[in-house]
Amino acid sequence: MAGSKRQARADGGLRAHLRAATMAAHDLLDASMQAASGWQQRADYARFLELQHSARAPLEDWLEANAPAALRPPRQTALIARDLAALGHAVPDPAAAFAHPRSERGDALGAAWVLAGSALGNRSIARQVDRIGGGVWPVAFLGDGAMLEFWQALRERIERRADPAEAAGATRAATAVFAHFLSVSNAASRVAERADMAP
Ligand code: HEM
DSSP states (O other): OOTTSSOOOOSOSHHHHHHHHHHHHHHHHHHHHHHHTOSSSHHHHHHHHHHHHHHHHHHHHHHHHHSOGGGOOOOOHHHHHHHHHHTTOOOOOOOSOOOOOOOSTTHHHHHHHHHHHHHHHHHHHHHHHHHHTTTOSOOTTTTOHHHHHHHHHHHHHHTSOOOHHHHHHHHHHHHHHHHHHHHHHHHHHHHHHHHHHOO
16 A cells, blocks of 8 residues: 555554564555556456465465464465455465574564554455455455454554564564565566566
8 A cells, every 4th residue: 555554653562663664565565466466357356366375375384384373373375265266266376485584583473463464454455346346256365354363362462562682583574574475476567567568
């Protein structure tokens, strides 16, 4: 959401710190995803879901291997696969592995925040998809209640102040997750550009 929809909050907790540190990355990602697919047409929405599946699969694997249970957001790739099947699309190949080293305090927390926080944006995208698709496009992923529940549980932890080492680890991991998503999205938008230029 380019510009102003996502404001930094100066309340001193880790969440505010992460939001401020990744705001530019989020805006870039938002713009890239609009260029790669958007969701104005049924086919655009299917591409949006394909991109989400490719990007999230390696992140879910990383969290499975590296995060304690309380910091492991519910997997969403199965929901995305269900939506894709309803639209008549196959599940795409996963993106390259998310290679962030598991070495610091805070990194699982930072990665979990990005995936869980994205459910807030998804809630508003779901409303648009509902309107544009006349209420018949599948929204198992965008309307995932389990991720919103996880988000509510995470808030208590993420809105506290963190010590500097934990905040630094969380920020590095969150930044790496945005970079991972951006590289998947930029690759998809290059494909979309080539398709637009094809005779
Ligand atoms: C076109 C794509 C996207 C749009 C339009 C979008 C939109 C939004 C919006 C409107 C919010 C603020 C919601 C609120 O405060 O109630 C938000 C927050 C957020 N989004 Fe996105 N988003 C997009 C993609 C993503 C992706 C792919 C990720 C993760 C990889 C992501 C991660 C986040 C995070 C971490 C937050 C902040 C959570 C917090 O407030 O602590 N977003 N997004």
